[in-house]
Amino acid sequence: MNTHADPQPVPTAIDPVAANPALGYRSRIGRRLALVGLLTAFLFVSFMVDITNGPGNFSLKIVFDTLLDARAHGVKLEVVVWDYRLPVAVTAILVGAMLGAAGAEMQTILNNPLAEPFTLGVSSAASFGAALAIVTGMSVIPNIGPLIVTINAFFFALGTCALLLLASRLRGAGADTMVLFGIAIFFTFNALLAMMQYAASEDELSRIVFWMMGSLSRASWEKIQLGALLLALILPFCMLRSWQLTALRMGEETARSMGVDVGRLRIELLICISLLAATAVSFVGTVGFVGLVGPHIARMLVGEDQRFFLPLSAIVGALVLSIASIVSKTVTPGVLYPIGIVTALIGVPVFVSLILSTRKEKLR
Amino acid sequence: MTLIIDKLTVSYGNRQVLHQVSTEALAPGSFIGLIGPNAAGKSTLFKALGGLIRARSGTMDLDGKSLDALSRTERARQVVYMPQAYGCNAALTVFESVLLALKQEGGWRVGGDQIARVSATLDTLSIPHLSDRPIGALSGGQAQMVAVAQCLVRAPRLMLLDEPTSALDLHHQLSILTRVHEEARRGGMVVIAALHDLNLAAKFCDRLILLRNGHVVAEGETRKVLALPAIGETYQVTTSLETSRSGNAYVDARLPERIPVRAVA
Numbered sequence: 183m184n185t186h187a188d189p190q191p192v193p194t195a196i197d198p199v200a201a202n203p204a205l206g207y208r209s210r211i212g213r214r215l216a217l218v219g220l221l222t223a224f225l226f227v228s229f230m231v232d233i234t235n236g237p238g239n240f241s242l243k244i245v246f247d248t249l250l251d252a253r254a255h256g257v258k259l260e261v262v263v264w265d266y267r268l269p270v271a272v273t274a275i276l277v278g279a280m281l282g283a284a285g286a287e288m289q290t291i292l293n294n295p296l297a298e299p300f301t302l303g304v305s306s307a308a309s310f311g312a313a314l315a316i317v318t319g320m321s322v323i324p325n326i327g328p329l330i331v332t333i334n335a336f337f338f339a340l341g342t343c344a345l346l347l348l349a350s351r352l353r354g355a356g357a358d359t360m361v362l363f364g365i366a367i368f369f370t371f372n373a374l375l376a377m378m379q380y381a382a383s384e385d386e387l388s389r390i391v392f393w394m395m396g397s398l399s400r401a402s403w404e405k406i407q408l409g410a411l412l413l414a415l416i417l418p419f420c421m422l423r424s425w426q427l428t429a430l431r432m433g434e435e436t437a438r439s440m441g442v443d444v445g446r447l448r449i450e451l452l453i454c455i456s457l458l459a460a461t462a463v464s465f466v467g468t469v470g471f472v473g474l475v476g477p478h479i480a481r482m483l484v485g486e487d488q489r490f491f492l493p494l495s496a497i498v499g500a501l502v503l504s505i506a507s508i509v510s511k512t513v514t515p516g517v518l519y520p521i522g523i524v525t526a527l528i529g530v531p532v533f534v535s536l537i538l539s540t541r542k543e544k545l546r
Numbered sequence: 547m548t549l550i551i552d553k554l555t556v557s558y559g560n561r562q563v564l565h566q567v568s569t570e571a572l573a574p575g576s577f578i579g580l581i582g583p584n585a586a587g588k589s590t591l592f593k594a595l596g597g598l599i600r601a602r603s604g605t606m607d608l609d610g611k612s613l614d615a616l617s618r619t620e621r622a623r624q625v626v627y628m629p630q631a632y633g634c635n636a637a638l639t640v641f642e643s644v645l646l647a648l649k650q651e652g653g654w655r656v657g658g659d660q661i662a663r664v665s666a667t668l669d670t671l672s673i674p675h676l677s678d679r680p681i682g683a684l685s686g687g688q689a690q691m692v693a694v695a696q697c698l699v700r701a702p703r704l705m706l707l708d709e710p711t712s713a714l715d716l717h718h719q720l721s722i723l724t725r726v727h728e729e730a731r732r733g734g735m736v737v738i739a740a741l742h743d744l745n746l747a748a749k750f751c752d753r754l755i756l757l758r759n760g761h762v763v764a765e766g767e768t769r770k771v772l773a774l775p776a777i778g779e780t781y782q783v784t785t786s787l788e789t790s791r792s793g794n795a796y797v798d799a800r801l802p803e804r805i806p807v808r809a810v811a
Binding site for chain 1 (some may be wrong): 680693696
């Protein structure tokens with residue numbers, strides 16, 4: 183009987199990555215940079231199509247001229263492009279980027295691929311805040327005037343994030359506790375929202391439903407400035423913590439053993455997520471799909487190295503909402519469908535097919 | 547780079563897990579085996595040394611400097627801890643996950659020297675062929691080797707390995723412990739590994755610390771500790787220390803005729 187088996191498998195072919203792991207890593211980084219560039223280019227194209235589309239059928243050249251010189255084709259074109267189309271197209275990109283980034287960071291710090299502002303109750307809370315203002319006129323800040331719905335939505339979303347933050351400070355609270363807490367918040371605010379709808383008049387009810395469906399028609403340059411400022415502050419802040427955030431995906435204990443202050447990181451990120459999610463939801467209402475699909479597509483394309491994952495989640499989120507904005511205008515000419523419905527209708531099938539195709543790849 | 551643990555006491559709430567644990571000075575380049583049955587306090591001792599939990603009292607000094615006096619970053623630089631639970635489903639390659647361990651200090655950008663260091667560590671553990679593999683697709687044993695690589699790449703002064711070979715086949719058990727042993731000698735670091743296999747402990751460890759119910763039952767040179775009756779008493783088995791024809795010590799363990807009922811926490 184031969185007992186001298188060779189313990190080492192004999193390689194049959196030279197694997198270039200095994201021969202030079204550094205080369206494999208460098209080429210992977212190159213591919214990722216190319217993907218980020220490509221999707222940014224897609225986003226630009228989508229943005230251009232978005233501002234070209236709409237009632238009036240103006241050509242791309244006319245729209246482009248008006249972008250460069252507001253009065254190039256008269257006051258009417260200036261108003262259409264600068265006061266209507268541009269704010270809507272830019273808001274779609276900003277809100278999509280905010281939701282994509284917030285979803286990515288929520289999934290990272292809670293170690294749960296289903297975490298996003300919608301599933302953890304932030305959007306429900308914002309909807310309740312808006313409904314409260316519409317039905318009772320009660321405001322978080324008294325005498326705020328016409329901004330009452332937006333302000334209420336913002337503070338309720340922010341308050342919910344603060345509750346999640348408090349939950350994270352509970353003794354022994356881990357990522358699972360926070361996710362369960364978020365789900366409890368989701369159901370609580372949905373019940374309160376249903377109560378508001380029950381008490382609302384016909385007119386108030388239609389306003390609540392419209393708000394809940396999400397709409398880009400509330401876009402304004404003031405909101406755009408605020409959103410852009412927020413993104414410009416928060417994205418670099420998170421990017422500086424890329425390595426710590428990536429370590430968190432290795433598990434809390436491993437991250438802590440690498441020297442990451444997990445508790446502090448989680449609080450810092452929750453504050454960032456709160457600001458992004460609350461602002462996005464207060465701008466456009468409930469858009470429940472972007473915070474989930476943005477990070478998932480980004481993860482499939484570039485993995486979870488946060489240096490690429492976070493910016494790409496924001497870019498994909500922006501792209502999804504920008505495409506949804508185009509579709510919402512073009513399905514029925516002259517009718518602007520609520521953006522939340524469009525993102526769900528076109529996004530869910532695309533998302534499911536992506537998941538299924540990835541699964542097939544893995545099984546192969 | 548000598549480690550001294552003195553009267554270390556750790557509690558989880560009201561439950562005291564480590565009771566005045568003390569060791570002799572653990573010399574640089576030494577490979578220490580931490581042995582003892584389940585729930586003896588081995589992982590708790592590692593977490594206390596790694597700064598993941600606070601000790602209620604006692605001291606842990608590395609080269610005369612208290613570990614608790616070090617900043618979080620400095621402690622992570624000097625002490626690495628490989629937790630018992632390894633592996634995850636993060637969308638990262640093996641190369642990235644090892645680089646990640648290195649990148650917790652030293653800025654945002656990845657330098658050529660850091661890439662070279664990761665490559666060298668993968669070579670040391672004979673796993674460069676896993677470099678491009680997603681960590682979620684690794685087997686338990688492969689994930690364990692990657693976890694060891696994450697520790698080695700940081701070139702620490704104190705390395706704490708919690709059951710580093712539990713998921714490995716015989717070839718890889720010997721291979722990993724041989725490499726870690728060599729690195730300990732070369733880098734002058736202290737390695738403490740929690741091991742359940744007493745024969746692996748006999749083969750690789752310079753010294754052993756035997757823990758039972760949070761108390762140090764025995765500590766000293768490997769052969770001397772393995773020859774103590776305390777080994778059999780602690781594991782509730784009958785043991786004898788034998789020597790093979792090649793001169794290696796091994797533990798012959800048997801269940802006693804009447805098997806005692808033991809609760810496993």
